[in-house]
Amino acid sequence: MTRRALIGSVPLILVGVLLAEPATAEPVGRDSIGIVDQSGRWTLTDPVTRSRLAFTFGDPADEPFAGDWDCDGIATPGLYRRSTGQAFLRNENTTGVADITFVFGNPGDVPLAGDFDGDGCDSLSIYRPAEASFHITNALGGDGDGLGPAQLHYEFGDPGDVPFVGDWDGDGIDTVALRRPSNGFVYMRNSHRSGNADLSYFYGDSGDIPFAGDWDGDGMDTVGLYRPVTATSYLRNTNSTGVADQILRQGGGVPVAGDFGMLPDLPSGTAQTLYMVPREGWGARPAETWRMTPHTITRLTVHHAGTQQSTTGPPRYRSWQSWHMDGQDWPDLAYHVIIGVDGTVYEGRDPAHKGDTGTAYDTTGHFLVVVEGDFEVDHPTPAQLDSLEAVLAWATEHYGVSPGTISGHRDYAATLCPGRHLEDRITSGELEAAVAALIADGGVELEWP
Numbered sequence: 001m002t003r004r005a006l007i008g009s010v011p012l013i014l015v016g017v018l019l020a021e022p023a024t025a026e027p028v029g030r031d032s033i034g035i036v037d038q039s040g041r042w043t044l045t046d047p048v049t050r051s052r053l054a055f056t057f058g059d060p061a062d063e064p065f066a067g068d069w070d071c072d073g074i075a076t077p078g079l080y081r082r083s084t085g086q087a088f089l090r091n092e093n094t095t096g097v098a099d100i101t102f103v104f105g106n107p108g109d110v111p112l113a114g115d116f117d118g119d120g121c122d123s124l125s126i127y128r129p130a131e132a133s134f135h136i137t138n139a140l141g142g143d144g145d146g147l148g149p150a151q152l153h154y155e156f157g158d159p160g161d162v163p164f165v166g167d168w169d170g171d172g173i174d175t176v177a178l179r180r181p182s183n184g185f186v187y188m189r190n191s192h193r194s195g196n197a198d199l200s201y202f203y204g205d206s207g208d209i210p211f212a213g214d215w216d217g218d219g220m221d222t223v224g225l226y227r228p229v230t231a232t233s234y235l236r237n238t239n240s241t242g243v244a245d246q247i248l249r250q251g252g253g254v255p256v257a258g259d260f261g262m263l264p265d266l267p268s269g270t271a272q273t274l275y276m277v278p279r280e281g282w283g284a285r286p287a288e289t290w291r292m293t294p295h296t297i298t299r300l301t302v303h304h305a306g307t308q309q310s311t312t313g314p315p316r317y318r319s320w321q322s323w324h325m326d327g328q329d330w331p332d333l334a335y336h337v338i339i340g341v342d343g344t345v346y347e348g349r350d351p352a353h354k355g356d357t358g359t360a361y362d363t364t365g366h367f368l369v370v371v372e373g374d375f376e377v378d379h380p381t382p383a384q385l386d387s388l389e390a391v392l393a394w395a396t397e398h399y400g401v402s403p404g405t406i407s408g409h410r411d412y413a414a415t416l417c418p419g420r421h422l423e424d425r426i427t428s429g430e431l432e433a434a435v436a437a438l439i440a441d442g443g444v445e446l447e448w449p
Contacts, residue, residue: 075258
């Protein structure tokens with residue numbers, strides 16, 4: 001059991017359990033992503049290898065960040081406790097005590113970690129939202145002392161902008177950026193002084209949380225966005241408008257980023273985590289459960305949307321549900337699970353009740369999974385295939401059915417669904433084999449963001 005010490009004027013002391021043994025603490029040349037949940041659990045994930053490390057550090061109200069505090073090239077945890085105005089820094093990615101503690105800023109300030117002078121060491125600075133001003137400091141506070149006066153002070157952006165930092169031009173110095181929730185634009189500066197943005201572009205949705213890292217090891221930081229509603233990070237390898245180059249589903253919490261060193265491979269037999277967005281997360285209408293038919297899951301059936309439009313994600317799924325309930329007079333969305341274009345998994349109809357179909361087959365006993373897209377024309381994305389395998393593996397274990405029951409819609413009715421490019425993976429046995437392999441390697445655990 002994790003025990004957390006009460007903090008007054010004493011150092012932060014926590015005890016926890018590692019998800020895996022720490023790997024060698026040496027830089028890897030590109031950054032990884034951490035998610036810090038409400039319990040103070042840090043989960044670090046390499047977006048390329050999917051290696052992970054987890055430990056506990058902090059209390060629920062602490063604001064997390066990461067930086068290289070001892071100049072060894074490895075980013076480690078930091079926390080800001082608004083209630084006491086203290087910063088707690090640790091020099092290892094493990095559960096333990098804070099190595100450095102000092103008083104830091106005002107209660108409303110936003111902490112920013114970075115190498116602001118290019119000396120190879122990270123320090124803490126602040127953004128003051130009420131003034132839209134940055135206060136840059138190039139040294140850490142002495143243990144137990146104050147941070148001291150800022151070396152630089154300048155204004156940039158508007159109140160309400162969300163600040164973050166990174167090395168946008170590859171010169172080894174971190175500078176500031178802002179994301180404006182009202183228009184989705186990112187504004188970047190390449191020097192520490194007031195002025196217009198050196199670079200600006202549109203990226204993401206209004207509720208996304210910005211952060212930055214060197215995701216491809218080219219020496220320049222680019223933007224990542226964490227979308228709380230789907231517990232997913234979207235990483236771009238260039239500072240420009242476009243789609244994400246990497247997508248990483250992790251879990252609910254606050255994102256941090258840095259070169260955390262070589263993260264360990266998950267031990268054989270470790271369960272994979274399936275993150276599913278709940279109905280309220282995508283804005284589903286309440287189901288008319290009194291009109292539904294209870295059933296017991298005995299088989300797994302895959303559908304595709306059949307058409308693809310520019311609109312994707314929750315707005316499109318709400319339109320599906322409206323058509324099913326208002327146009328078809330069904331009691332809810334027809335499917336039990338939706339898999340989006342980016343691989344995000346969404347909760348649909350309660351699997352305790354049978355689904356609906358516009359074709360002539362009895363859906364009693366069928367666990368209905370719909371994959372967004374038209375796979376007569378297009379191919380499912382790698383992220384969609386990964387999620388489909390995880391969903392089916394979880395359902396196989398949860399409902400006690402065989403992977404051999406995996407079929408496509410067309411196996412039960414006169415239809416092209418789920419499209420030839422997805423059906424081929426079913427009829428060849430490829431999907432069944434992948435699901436069986438997941439189960440054999442530890443299975444899949446469901447987690448809600």
